[in-house]
Amino acid sequence: MMRRKQFTLTGTSPASATTAAVGAAVGGLDRFSFFEIDAIVIGGTGGTIDLYLQRQVDKTNDIWLDWVHFPQVAAATTKRYTVSSIGNGSIVEVGQMNTALSGSLVLAANTCVGGHPGDAVRLVAVGGAGTSAGATQTVYLSCFEELT
Numbered sequence: 001m002m003r004r005k006q007f008t009l010t011g012t013s014p015a016s017a018t019t020a021a022v023g024a025a026v027g028g029l030d031r032f033s034f035f036e037i038d039a040i041v042i043g044g045t046g047g048t049i050d051l052y053l054q055r056q057v058d059k060t061n062d063i064w065l066d067w068v069h070f071p072q073v074a075a076a077t078t079k080r081y082t083v084s085s086i087g088n089g090s091i092v093e094v095g096q097m098n099t100a101l102s103g104s105l106v107l108a109a110n111t112c113v114g115g116h117p118g119d120a121v122r123l124v125a126v127g128g129a130g131t132s133a134g135a136t137q138t139v140y141l142s143c144f145e146e147l148t
Helices: none
Strands: 002-012 019-026 034-042 049-058 063-069 078-084 121-127 136-146
Touching: 002 121, 019 136, 034 049, 049 136, 121 136
Parallel strands: none
Antiparallel strands: 002 019, 002 136, 019 121, 034 078, 034 136, 049 063, 049 121
8 A cells, every 4th residue: 555645846936047946845755665746837937947856865965966857848838747756767967966056957858867866855947048037836746655
């Protein structure tokens, strides 16, 4: 039997062509077995939006790596995406940042690394050129815990 718990990562994307953490990180994920990710991605005013989920792989050394990069969304457009964390099986290049967002995002758009994210995830948004106002981004993280 599985128990499900849902977390919501939400906040406003950048109002310019910058990179920003959106909302608060979600922790306490270690106990869950697998994840379903549902996202409502809204392009800002005047520019595209790239939305990433990053996982904290090393809390001591402040290392966050790309986990999911949703497809880029055009200005003033709303897209909805669903992805499972179960298996990708491919080796993919990922970006590395710290809590202050120093580093780089490199995971290709429309890619999920798959697997377990570890204990914490966060939402990072990159506003495209011409963005003059952000939009509310929402990602639902459904976590499943196997009960024995």
